[in-house]
Amino acid sequence: xxxxxxxxxxxxxxxxxxxxxxxxxxxxxxxxxxxxxxxxxxxxxxxxxxxxxxxxxxxxxxxxxxxxxxxxxxxxxxxxxxxxxxxxxxxxxxxxxxxxxxxxxxxxxxxxxxxxxxxxxxxxxxxxxxxxxxxxxxxxxxxxxxxxxxxxxxxxxxxxxxxxxxxxxxxxxxxxxxxxxxxxxxxxxxxxxxxxxxxxxxxxxxxxxxxxxxxxxxxxxxxxxxxxxxxxxxxxxxxxxxxxxxxxxxxxxxxxxxxxxxxxxxxxxxxxxxxxxxxxxxxxxxxxxxxxxxxxxxxxxxxxxxxxxxxxxxxxxxxxxxxxxxxxxxxxxxxxxxxxxxxxxxxxxxxxxxxxxxxxxxxxxxxxxxxxxxxxxxxxxxxxx
Amino acid sequence: xxxxxxxxxxxxxxxxxxxxxxxxxxxxxxxxxxxxxxxxxxxxxxxxxxxxxxxxxxxxxxxxxxxxxxxxxxxxxxxxxxxxxxxxxxxxxxxxxxxxxxxxxxxxxxxxxxxxxxxxxxxxxxxxxxxxxxxxxxxxxxxxxxxxxxxxxxxxxxxxxxxxxxxxxxxxxxxxxxxxxxxxxxxxxxxxxxxxxxxxxxxxxxxxxxxxxxxxxxxxxxxxxxxxxxxxxxxxxxxxxxxxxxxxxxxxxxxxxxxxxxxxxxxxxxxxxxxxxxxxxxxxxxxxxxxxxxxxxxxxxxxxxxxxxxxxxxxxxxxxxxxxxxxxxxxxxxxxxxxxxxxxxxxxxxxxxxxxxxxxxxxxxxxxxxxxxxxxxxxxxxxxx
Numbered sequence: 027x028x029x030x031x032x033x034x035x036x037x038x039x040x041x042x043x044x045x046x047x048x049x050x051x052x053x054x055x056x057x058x059x060x061x062x063x064x065x066x067x068x069x070x071x072x073x074x075x076x077x078x079x080x081x082x083x084x085x086x087x088x089x090x091x092x093x094x095x096x097x098x099x100x101x102x103x104x105x106x107x108x109x110x111x112x113x114x115x116x117x118x119x120x121x122x123x124x125x126x127x128x129x130x131x132x133x134x135x136x137x138x139x140x141x142x143x144x145x146x147x148x149x150x151x152x153x154x155x156x157x158x159x160x161x162x163x164x165x166x167x168x169x170x171x172x173x174x175x176x177x178x179x180x181x182x183x184x185x186x187x188x189x190x191x192x193x194x195x196x197x198x199x200x201x202x203x204x205x206x207x208x209x210x211x212x213x214x215x216x217x218x219x220x221x222x223x224x225x226x227x228x229x230x231x232x233x234x235x236x237x238x239x240x241x242x243x244x245x246x247x248x249x250x251x252x253x254x255x256x257x258x259x260x261x262x263x264x265x266x267x268x269x270x271x272x273x274x275x276x277x278x279x280x281x282x283x284x285x286x287x288x289x290x291x292x293x294x295x296x297x298x299x300x301x302x303x304x305x306x307x308x309x310x311x312x313x314x315x316x317x318x319x320x321x322x323x324x325x326x327x328x329x330x331x332x333x334x335x336x337x338x339x340x341x342x343x344x345x346x347x348x349x350x351x352x353x354x355x356x357x358x359x360x361x362x363x364x365x366x367x368x369x370x371x372x373x374x375x376x377x378x379x380x381x382x383x384x385x386x387x388x389x390x391x392x393x394x395x396x397x398x399x400x401x402x403x404x405x406x407x408x409x410x411x
Numbered sequence: 412x413x414x415x416x417x418x419x420x421x422x423x424x425x426x427x428x429x430x431x432x433x434x435x436x437x438x439x440x441x442x443x444x445x446x447x448x449x450x451x452x453x454x455x456x457x458x459x460x461x462x463x464x465x466x467x468x469x470x471x472x473x474x475x476x477x478x479x480x481x482x483x484x485x486x487x488x489x490x491x492x493x494x495x496x497x498x499x500x501x502x503x504x505x506x507x508x509x510x511x512x513x514x515x516x517x518x519x520x521x522x523x524x525x526x527x528x529x530x531x532x533x534x535x536x537x538x539x540x541x542x543x544x545x546x547x548x549x550x551x552x553x554x555x556x557x558x559x560x561x562x563x564x565x566x567x568x569x570x571x572x573x574x575x576x577x578x579x580x581x582x583x584x585x586x587x588x589x590x591x592x593x594x595x596x597x598x599x600x601x602x603x604x605x606x607x608x609x610x611x612x613x614x615x616x617x618x619x620x621x622x623x624x625x626x627x628x629x630x631x632x633x634x635x636x637x638x639x640x641x642x643x644x645x646x647x648x649x650x651x652x653x654x655x656x657x658x659x660x661x662x663x664x665x666x667x668x669x670x671x672x673x674x675x676x677x678x679x680x681x682x683x684x685x686x687x688x689x690x691x692x693x694x695x696x697x698x699x700x701x702x703x704x705x706x707x708x709x710x711x712x713x714x715x716x717x718x719x720x721x722x723x724x725x726x727x728x729x730x731x732x733x734x735x736x737x738x739x740x741x742x743x744x745x746x747x748x749x750x751x752x753x754x755x756x757x758x759x760x761x762x763x764x765x766x767x768x769x770x771x772x773x774x775x776x777x778x779x780x781x782x783x784x785x786x787x788x789x790x791x792x793x794x795x796x
Contacts, residue, residue, distance in 0.1 A: 058670045158670040218654035218678040219646070225679040226642045228672065229686075230615055233635035250618035257611040258643065261604070266742070269603035275709065283707055285443045285543040287613065287699060291706065293603040294610040301614075314672060321676065322668055324660065354739075357651070 039106060040072045040114050040121050043097035045137060048174050054167060057160045057328070064146070067171050068137020069093050069129035072113060073121035075177070080411060082177045083119060083404070084168065085109070085128040086185030086192040089259075089316055090308055092136035095128045096121070111392035118397040119404065124181065129171050131164040131192070133316055135309035138167070142243060142309045153311060154240030161188070161323045165195045172203070179203055181411070182404060183343075186210035186389035187356070188316070191323050194364075197343045198329045204343045206407045208400060210389040211349060213356040214334055214364050215324040220355060223262050224317040227255035231310050240311050252310040253301030260300045265352035265385030269293060326367075334367035344374035346403040348396070350388035351381045376403065424491060425457045425499050425506050428482035430522060433559050439552060442545045442713070449531070452556050453522025454478045454514035457498060458506035460562070465796060467562045468504060468789070469553065470494070470513040471570030471577040474644075474701055475693055477521035480513045481506075496777035503782040504789065509566065514556050516549040516577070518701055520694035523552070527628060527694045538696060539625030546573070546708045550580045557588070564588055566796070567789060568728075571595035571774035572741070573701070576708050579749075582728040583714045589728045591792045593785060595774040596734060598741040599719055599749050600709040605740060608647050609702040612640035616695050625696050637695040638686030645685045650737035650770030654678060711752075719752035729759035731788040733781070735773035736766045761788065 046069055053063030070093045075082060085095050087108070096113040098106055112118040119126060130138040133156070141156035148155075172180065183204055185193040190212025197207045216224070231237055234251030242248060264272075273293035277283070289295045330337025345368055349361035358379050368375040380396060382388035389396075431454055438448030455478045460467060470480050472493070481498040483491055497503040504511060515523040518541070526541035533540075557565065568589055570578040575597025582592045601609070616622055619636030627633060649657075658678035662668070674680045715722025730753055734746035743764050753760040765781060767773035774781075 058668075154672075215660065217651060218658040218660065218676070219649075219651045221660070221676050222642075222646045222654065222678050222682060225676075225682060226639060226646065229642060229683075230618075230639045232672070233615075233619065233639055235620060254611060254615045254618055254639065257607075257614060261607045261611065264604075266602060266604045266739070269607065273603040275600065275603065275606070283443075287539075287617070287703065291603070291606050291610075293607050297607060297610060298614075318672065354651070 038114050038117065039110065040097040042100060043070055043072065043094075043107075045070055045093060045099070047137065048171055050170050050174075054163070054170070056157055056163045058158060060157050062157050062159075065132055065139040065167055065170075066137075066143070067129050067132070067139075067167060069127060069171055070095065071175075072096055072126040073124050075125040075175075079177055080179065080181065081124045081408065082172075082175075082180050083124045083126050083182045083184060084172065084180050084196070085113070085119070085126060086168075086183060086189035086196075087128060087131065088185070088187040088189050089320070090304070090313075091189070092134070093128045093130045095126070108390070112397060112400065118400040119184065120401065123408070124404070127172070127175065129168055131316065132167045133159045133164065133312060133319060135312040140309065141240065141311035141315055151243040153243065156311070156315065158315065159319060161191050161195050161319050162199060162328065164319070165192055165199055168192075168196070169200060169203070179205060181408060182206045182208055184208040184210075184400075185212070187212055187386065188320055191320065194325055195323070197341050197345075198325060198337055201340050201342045205411060206344045206346070206403070208346045208403060209348070209361075209364070211353050211356055211386055213360040214326065214367075216321050217360070221321045223258060223355075224321050227258045228314050228317060230254040230258065231314060237310060240314075242310075247305070248310045249305040252305050252308065252313060255310075255313060256301045256304040256308075257297040260297055262355045263385055263387040265354060265383065267352055268384045271383060272296075334364065335370045338368055338371035338373060341371065341373060344407065345376070346399070347375060347377045348389070348399065349379045350384070350386070351379060352383050353386045353388060355386040423499050423502065424495065425482040427485060428455055428457065428479070428492075430455055430478060430484070432522065433556055435555050435559075439548070439555070441542055441548045443543060445542050447542050447544075450517055450524040450552055450555075451522075451528070452514050452517070452524075452552060454512060454556060455480065456560075457481055457511040458509050460510040460560075464562055465564065465566065466509045466793065467557075467560075467565050468509045468511045468567045468569060469557065469565050469581070470498070470504070470511060471553075471568060471574035471581075472513060472516065473570070473572040473574045474705070475689070475698075476574070477519070478513045478515045480511065493775070497782060497785065503785040504569065505786065508793070509789070512557070512560065514553055516701065517552045518544045518549065518697060518704060520697040525694065526625065526696035526700055536628040538628065541696070541700065543700065544704060546576050546580050546704050547584060547713065549704070550577055550584055553577070553581070554585060554588070564590060566793060567591045567593055569593040569595075569785075570597070572597055572771065573705055576705065579710055580708070582726050582730075583710065583722055586725050586727045590796060591729045591731070591788070593731045593788060594733070594746075594749070596738050596741055596771055598745040599711065599722075599752075601706050602745070606706045608643060608740075609706050612643045613699050613702060615639040615643065616699060622695060625699075627695075632690070633695045634690040637690050637693065637698060640695075640698060641686045641689040641693075642682040645682055647740045648770055648772040650739060650768065652737055653769045656768060719749065720755045723753055723756035723758060726756065726758060729792065730761070731784070732760060732762045733774070733784065734764045735769070735771070736764060737768050738771045738773060740771040
């Protein structure tokens with residue numbers, strides 16, 4: 027295994043940060059046609075907005091992420107934000123130069139309005155009365171936050187996986203706001219394979235009797251189903267090669283099989299651990315809502331009458347698109363389809379496929395080349411404006 | 412979609428067949444060290460054993476298969492056996508020439524002794540008191556059946572997926588019995604990825620409260636968990652490409668999203684259907700036992716002190732190994748590892764990777780080339796003896 031510790035040194039961190047909250051009393055129009063509100067958005071910021079407000083970067087998190095991109099919540103906190111190696115002083119996204127914002131998506135469970143939030147009409151949790159929000163709706167909510175912060179232009183929107191899809195939606199929905207977009211390990215729409223994995227994960231949750239049609243907030247939670255869903259997810263985030271290198275057929279108990287249904291292989295133990303850890307921090311209903319939003323996302327269909335080229339026709343941003351060789355959830359060919367359409371639309375786009383064994387998760391793992399690529403793209407974009 | 416109907420014409424079928432049963436009162440020694448019995452084996456035969464008993468072929472079925480390889484159970488039966496296109500008069504495995512046997516594996520639920528069978532000591536189902544049997548144990552039981560049928564030599568053992576693993580175990584455990592082996596879409600051991608998928612499937616079953624530690628035979632069955640397990644399986648049997656071609660993003664209801672958690676995409680409907688159909692015919696405990704046996708299987712470890720070359724050192728069979736390009740459950744590189752070790756052991760081996768979009772399931776789908784390859788291999792082997 028690689029040693030990533032050098033990328034997360036404390037002297038190079040943004041240090042102590044605080045989760046903030048912005049509340050919007052008016053309703054937003056959802057893509058389903060429904061009006062929904064009030065909404066509340068949890069967010070964090072790092073660095074300082076310059077006087078002409080030209081250095082703001084919006085980072086969009088992935089499926090189970092949150093607004094806590096970098097730094098620590100207090101001095102005893104040992105776990106930094108989820109992209110600590112990328113965001114900080116003199117890092118890939120340099121907090122000495124840029125003002126960075128990240129908000130939790132609506133529909134989530136990390137501080138923004140979601141199915142676990144209190145429905146003012148009933149004074150109980152929304153549960154499955156929460157509306158089905160799309161990635162476009164998440165972006166609409168983020169736009170309100172950006173306006174609330176007094177920002178008119180974003181130097182860049184940056185995201186991996188579901189975050190990359192949001193970045194895509196940003197560039198298309200708000201072309202005048204977005205100067206550039208960095209899209210990592212992402213896709214312009216889910217393949218049948220990605221939908222299939224999401225649906226099986228949802229079925230695992232809904233098969234758990236404790237799910238109770240989403241109404242479990244004052245009862246036993248559907249942890250068994252949610253853990254299975256997370257295990258399925260973790261298989262898709264890795265790759266055949268990374269699993270072979272990390273686990274192979276290594277046993278928990280040296281050379282002995284248990285000859286029962288206990289955990290024999292280390293890869294089983296890893297999945298159990300991931301499932302168990304996840305249910306402590308994530309809401310099963312949010313998992314259902316966000317995966318459904320991801321499956322619905324289809325840039326060409328929603329914004330280009332089924333043509334990706336047309337979807338990009340009003341976009342002004344320049345792009346950096348990065349895929350990873352062993353990512354089989356959103357494989358390179360899907361990035362290439364995007365890049366081809368961007369080029370046909372006359373957009374300025376740089377594309378790179380990074381050789382990586384780690385599957386889809388590669389965008390969450392540091393490498394010098396990856397960090398440098400993002401640093402240089404942002405530097406050039408900032409110089410050009 | 413391809414039209415496979417031409418391969419399943421009735422005039423080319425073995426016709427009406429009968430499931431038979433062989434019972435063995437003595438115990439067999441399991442690889443775990445335990446003695447287990449009595450056992451009963453469900454099997455079918457097709458064609459006629461010749462006078463010198465030199466034309467017997469044993470077909471080994473995959474994870475959820477059964478002994479019903481070809482033909483129909485009665486005149487109203489509309490569903491032929493699972494390998495109808497391959498087995499029959501003048502087909503790939505020609506019933507005019509050969510005597511073909513296929514038995515249900517022990518641990519299964521299609522007529523052979525398994526966790527759903529009655530434990531003579533308690534007069535109730537074994538449930539999870541059934542011993543953990545290995546693929547080697549399944550082969551030990553099959554050997555008893557072959558002896559019972561008075562057969563000393565097998566012209567060929569033939570199997571795909573888990574059936575291929577059994578064929579491998581046959582060639583190694585009983586080198587003097589096996590003259591040739593045809594291994595399709597298989598592996599000499601499960602990768603971490605394959606173990607991971609199996610374990611998540613098992614967890615889905617065991618997370619279902621109706622599983623009740625395996626004791627559900629007189630109660631509500633763990634159908635919800637078993638359906639999720641089957642859906643996971645079906646994803647691994649297909650491929651990104653086959654799912655894209657078969658389903659893409661096609662919707663159940665034309666262009667309309669439901670904006671709820673109903674089935675929107677056709678691929679979701681397909682998975683639901685597969686899950687629902689499966690629980691009607693398969694026992695959840697058998698699913699647990701057979702997947703565990705598959706995960707344990709490791710030809711090099713069990714029979715060659717961790718060396719595949721050594722595992723093959725006493726083998727006398729000649730081999731035909733076929734992999735399929737889009738099979739990501741047991742990818743071609745795993746077949747190549749096998750073939751390399753066979754060659755190093757001085758064995759006669761033919762290897763072919765067939766270009767196929769259909770993923771792991773390709774060995775269950777007919778193609779002229781595939782059928783011809785098996786027909787010719789058997790013809791040459793039969794001529795040589």
